[in-house]
Amino acid sequence: MANMIQARGLVKRFGKVTALDGLDLDVPEGSVLGLLGPNGAGKTTAVKILTTLLTADAGQAMVAGIDVREDPQGVRGKIGLSGQFAAVDEYLTGYENLRMVGRLYRLSAKEAGVRARELLERFGLDDAADRPSKTYSGGMRRRLDLAGALVANPPVLVLDEPTTGLDPRSRQQMWDVIEELVSGGTTLLLTTQYLEEADMLADDIIVIDHGRAIAQGTSDELKSQFGQERIDVVVADAHDAAAAARIVNTVAFGTVTVKDRSISAAISGDGASHLVEVGKAILDARISILDLGMRRPTLDDVFLTLTGETVSDSEDVA
Amino acid sequence: MNAPRVLIDGWVVAQRNLIKIKRVPEILVFVLISPIMFVVLFAYVFGGAIDAGPGLNYREFLIAGIFAQTVVFGATFTGASLAEDMQKGFIDRFRSLPMSRSAVLVGRTGSDIVYNVISLVVMALTGLLVGWRARGSFLDSVSAFLLLIVFAYAISWVMAYIGLIVPSVDVINNASFMVIMPLTFVSNAFVPLETFPSALQTFAEWNPVSTVTQAVRELFGNVPDGFVAPDAWSLQHPVVYTLIWVGIIVIVFVPLSVRQYVRASAK
Ligand SMILES: Nc1ncnc2c1ncn2[C@@H]1O[C@H](COP(=O)(O)OP(=O)(O)O)[C@@H](O)[C@H]1O
Numbered sequence: 001m002a003n004m005i006q007a008r009g010l011v012k013r014f015g016k017v018t019a020l021d022g023l024d025l026d027v028p029e030g031s032v033l034g035l036l037g038p039n040g041a042g043k044t045t046a047v048k049i050l051t052t053l054l055t056a057d058a059g060q061a062m063v064a065g066i067d068v069r070e071d072p073q074g075v076r077g078k079i080g081l082s083g084q085f086a087a088v089d090e091y092l093t094g095y096e097n098l099r100m101v102g103r104l105y106r107l108s109a110k111e112a113g114v115r116a117r118e119l120l121e122r123f124g125l126d127d128a129a130d131r132p133s134k135t136y137s138g139g140m141r142r143r144l145d146l147a148g149a150l151v152a153n154p155p156v157l158v159l160d161e162p163t164t165g166l167d168p169r170s171r172q173q174m175w176d177v178i179e180e181l182v183s184g185g186t187t188l189l190l191t192t193q194y195l196e197e198a199d200m201l202a203d204d205i206i207v208i209d210h211g212r213a214i215a216q217g218t219s220d221e222l223k224s225q226f227g228q229e230r231i232d233v234v235v236a237d238a239h240d241a242a243a244a245a246r247i248v249n250t251v252a253f254g255t256v257t258v259k260d261r262s263i264s265a266a267i268s269g270d271g272a273s274h275l276v277e278v279g280k281a282i283l284d285a286r287i288s289i290l291d292l293g294m295r296r297p298t299l300d301d302v303f304l305t306l307t308g309e310t311v312s313d314s315e316d317v318a
Numbered sequence: 319m320n321a322p323r324v325l326i327d328g329w330v331v332a333q334r335n336l337i338k339i340k341r342v343p344e345i346l347v348f349v350l351i352s353p354i355m356f357v358v359l360f361a362y363v364f365g366g367a368i369d370a371g372p373g374l375n376y377r378e379f380l381i382a383g384i385f386a387q388t389v390v391f392g393a394t395f396t397g398a399s400l401a402e403d404m405q406k407g408f409i410d411r412f413r414s415l416p417m418s419r420s421a422v423l424v425g426r427t428g429s430d431i432v433y434n435v436i437s438l439v440v441m442a443l444t445g446l447l448v449g450w451r452a453r454g455s456f457l458d459s460v461s462a463f464l465l466l467i468v469f470a471y472a473i474s475w476v477m478a479y480i481g482l483i484v485p486s487v488d489v490i491n492n493a494s495f496m497v498i499m500p501l502t503f504v505s506n507a508f509v510p511l512e513t514f515p516s517a518l519q520t521f522a523e524w525n526p527v528s529t530v531t532q533a534v535r536e537l538f539g540n541v542p543d544g545f546v547a548p549d550a551w552s553l554q555h556p557v558v559y560t561l562i563w564v565g566i567i568v569i570v571f572v573p574l575s576v577r578q579y580v581r582a583s584a585k
């Protein structure tokens with residue numbers, strides 16, 4: 001499968017800050033690449049270079065087979081971008097926003113109008129279509145912005161942190177919309193700070209920090225390499241802690257830590273069935289518990305393993 | 319980049335700006351309040367102390383200056399709007415589209431003409447209220463307004479450039495006032511040139527705000543009895559001199575602003 005996005009050795013400096021330090025990436029046609037990294041890692045810079053908003057100091061990038069440096073206007077005809085901050089005009093209605101973008105993609109006035117209505121309906125914004133977008137919630141604005149990126153049905157879509165700052169419900173809605181797009185075969189480059197999001201949406205993930213890729217693979221590969229799911233148990237009576245720890249140990253990967261009434265251990269393989277197993281064993285042993293849960297690895301865990309520093313340490317450096 | 323494309327895209331962008339004026343008329347109110355305050359302040363507070371020349375009421379003298387000041391101040395709207403669009407990532411969205419590279423600026427400065435026309439109408443009405451009258455021919459008055467609009471258009475491009483280079487919206491007003499204040503106050507807009515010390519007087523004579531004011535003043539017939547144009551060539555040919563400035567500004571600032579637009583990117 002041909003790469004719809006391909007970058008080699010991208011370097012970008014802003015004064016003393018090296019925002020990108022030799023980044024490579026490949027996004028095969030019809031697949032989703034998640035660019036995962038903390039604030040300041042260089043995600044937006046990479047997005048801007050690939051969407052022709054910035055030129056790299058070094059390196060090469062091709063989008064839909066077109067060199068971004070040599071024919072930026074050609075690239076612009078092939079991409080849809082939804083930037084980190086929703087670029088919708090708050091005084092225009094949803095309809096007017098999308099119609100304007102359609103016109104600028106060179107649709108006729110009529111086509112642009114029809115396309116705008118179509119997208120508003122698809123994104124559940126038809127009720128709000130003729131209201132100034134100032135009245136929209138954060139989630140609605142984000143969806144309107146995404147709709148703007150889709151006006152011309154571009155073969156390549158680039159979304160920069162599409163769910164940052166959204167409440168859980170809006171985030172879920174956004175994920176549904178993106179999943180639907182992806183199942184339709186769009187090639188997508190997505191940046192995010194949430195491992196969970198990359199896990200859910202991306203085929204491949206590149207973890208970046210300080211402008212460099214520090215890990216790469218499918219979500220499962222990354223998790224099994226860099227962060228395990230954990231089981232946490234809190235027993236009601238500290239006397240039961242040792243017994244509970246023995247139970248947890250049967251599914252643990254590595255050591256079981258016990259602290260007062262809390263027992264915690266990394267697990268490998270199918271986390272959910274391990275959780276059920278442990279729960280059942282605890283019930284059988286008649287140990288009363290306050291809490292039992294599974295914790296999925298976060299970007300923090302992956303980071304901790306990869307760099308030995310936590311995400312906020314890394315941000316401080318950036 | 320062929321001409322029709324710039325115009326089509328520019329028109330789409332201009333429509334967006336015009337919708338905004340319609341939805342948020344407060345924008346106009348705030349920007350118009352200051353010139354109206356200037357009319358009142360100069361006409362009634364300082365007016366008594368300023369001698370406009372034999373047979374000429376100061377208020378009559380003043381209005382041409384206020385017209386010039388209004389369009390120059392109004393041009394800051396161009397810069398502020400672009401700075402805001404940039405800060406909100408709107409310029410990035412435009413820049414990621416396969417549209418003409420100069421359309422955002424052409425559309426912005428174009429729609430700001432409408433804005434200038436509205437403010438000139440309001441200022442003319444305010445002028446009429448305080449006793450100003452156009453004493454020239456109808457054609458002269460039309461020419462005066464056209465010259466003001468053409469001049470405003472050129473200044474809009476200067477402000478567009480400033481709007482694109484400032485790091486944030488907060489700075490734009492200070493940045494543009496640094497340009498505007500000396501231009502409007504060291505000019506004949508509010509006081510006759512003879513009142514300036516000689517060094518400033520030379521600057522004021524060649525200041526395009528003075529010449530546009532002078533041109534408009536003459537076209538409206540708001541000059542004292544037995545009026546003789548000053549020695550400076552600029553003031554003897556105020557229309558031509560002003561248009562030369564318009565030409566220079568357009569030739570310099572259109573390409574400069576477009577280049578800045580192509581490079582600029584929201585933080
Ligand atoms: N226009 C700019 N000027 C100066 N520094 C910048 C600019 N844009 C980004 N940076 C710096 O480059 C680094 C990467 O930023 P960015 O790509 O925005 O990261 P991310 O999107 O992953 O949060 C950061 O240290 C940031 O401060």
Ligand SMILES: [Mg+2]
Pocket residue numbers: 040043044045084160161
């Ligand atoms: Mg970012």
